[in-house]
Amino acid sequence: MPTHPLHDLSSRSRALASLLLITLLPAGCFRKKADNTVNAATVVQVNAARAIGRQVAVTLSETGSFVAEESSEVAPAVSGRVIRTPVSVGAFVKAGDVICELDHRDAELKLTQYKAQLAEAQASLRQAQSRIGLGTGNFDASRVPEVAAAKATYESSAAQARLAAADAKRYANLVATGDVSQSVYEKQRTQAETAEAQANASRQQYEGALNTARQSFQIVNSSQASLEAMQAQVSQAEKALADTTIRAPFDGFVSARPIAVGEYVTTSSSVATVVRMDTLKLQLQTPEKSAAGLKVGMPVTARVAAYGDRDFTGTTSALNPAVNPDSRSFVLEARFANSDSTLRPGMFASARVVLPGMENAVFVPKAAVVRDRTTDSNQIFVLDGGKAHLRVVTLGETENGSLRVLSGLTAGEMVALNKQSDLYDGASVAVQAGR
Structure with missing residues (x-):
């Protein structure tokens, strides 16, 4: 039976492709082996430091939000039409300052x-x-x-x-x-x-x-x-x-002023919200297992994102006696002096309550920690036997320029301080002389 020209061409093409694959495959395998050989031979020179262990005060770390110690939605005692609003949102007022005037004829x-x-x-x-x-x-x-x-x-x-x-x-x-x-x-x-x-x-x-x-x-x-x-x-x-003249009930800032000149207000209307800022409360949702070690008057430190590593100090002022049956937690309140109005109601804070007693803690320089945004984790390269080993760690507070490692590292281990972008788990490393 005669062979069709197209069929014969297809057969020849498949034969050529198979020959090309056989020819290239050994070359590819050789290149991969060569690359691994090169990587294995590369030694990354790094600076290093040992994780330091020392005793620190026992702390309870929680998060919460600042709230105003006093917040008043000021309402008029009489109904009437607004003729003047001398304050705006954000203005500071003293007790007795006029915040709204109604028609008084x-x-x-x-x-x-x-x-x-x-x-x-x-x-x-x-x-x-x-x-x-x-x-x-x-x-x-x-x-x-x-x-x-x-x-x-x-x-x-x-x-x-x-x-x-x-x-x-x-x-x-x-x-x-x-x-x-x-x-x-x-x-x-x-x-x-x-x-x-x-x-x-x-x-x-x-x-x-x-x-x-x-x-x-x-x-x-x-x-x-x-x-x-x-x-x-x-x-x-x-x-x-x-x-008809509505005045501020105490010193504070105007956080809201929902009325304008010409509006008619009643005794159920709010003409302004005034918040006291010289002292704020931090409300922390605290697990019930921590209740036994807490009492009023304990020191508290807090940080907010707006001020980075700046510590704000306060004291515990109230412990809610009721535990939420769903979350198995209760509200712990701490008072913070805020005479310069740096902190604001609504700010989210991470806080530490200093408890009685001491505990062992591990600290490393800040340079040792790398933030991996892909996995949303904190990582450290531990150096052991000329190799770098990747560790995912949990961090605590910052103290004197060092970061506390809550888990993933033990005191005395050597950690890399630079060139983390060149390292990977199992990479060959050498600590630079004098480091």
Whole structure:
């Protein structure tokens, strides 16, 4: 059967390809072997240092966020339209500084009205007091002029009645002895009866004056009550006027001001949020197993990303007695002085609480640690027997320029300080002389 030209060409091509593969394969294998030989022969010269072991204070390391010790969403005590907002977000205010003003015209009008009514009540009271001669001191009806005059008239009439009665009695005795006539006696007796009637009338007038004075005193009491009621209304109006000016409750920074001029606010509205910054609290979620060793007053150091290796110092101030049943942790609070307002509420921090006792720790120079962003891990090359061995380590705090290694390294091991980019696990190394 004749061979097709295309089929024959395909067969020849496959044969050529097989021959080329056989030819190249040994060359490739030889090159790979040669490369490995070169790598094995390369010795990386590095600087090195030994991991140092020393005793340090026992610490509890946790993370948390700073919160303001005091934060107030300031609300107005009265409703009204905003006419002025003299502070902006970020401004520092002192206690009593104005942070918002409401329209105060209605409050001023009411205060003027109540002050006028108060003046009327004061005048009415003075008039009622003058009627009964009451200035200052307790009420005494006998000091009322009308009462005093009526009393004097009554006492005079009573004295005259007693005198006339005595004369009538004497004349009666004289009639019995025949020294005076019956007609003279009758005249004297009539005068005595008239004097007694006048005395009785004077007594009634005196009693009437007393009753009138007491009634007038009741009017004074009523006027006094009206005056006190008006004074209360004036005080309320003064407060309502003062409440149209909203002031900062304490020294701090304005973190929010959600209102603008022209808006109408009510007593449920927030016109600004003021946070106290001179002291902040750091809230740490702490595992319940650490509860036994913690107490108030322990020193705490914290770091935030914004300030790198700068340590901020504080003290534990509160331990929440309740443990979260889901996370098996509780909140530990620490107070940090912040007079320069370096720290801010909301900043995330890593913190260490210094506990009683000491423990062994391993430290290496910062240069020994390499951050591998691909695996998101910290790595160190340990030098042993002329070889570099890659270790993944867990880091702790920084102390005097050295990093604490929590796991992955033991004290006394030699670590590379440079050329980590040229090293790999198993690479040949030599420590440079004098290092």
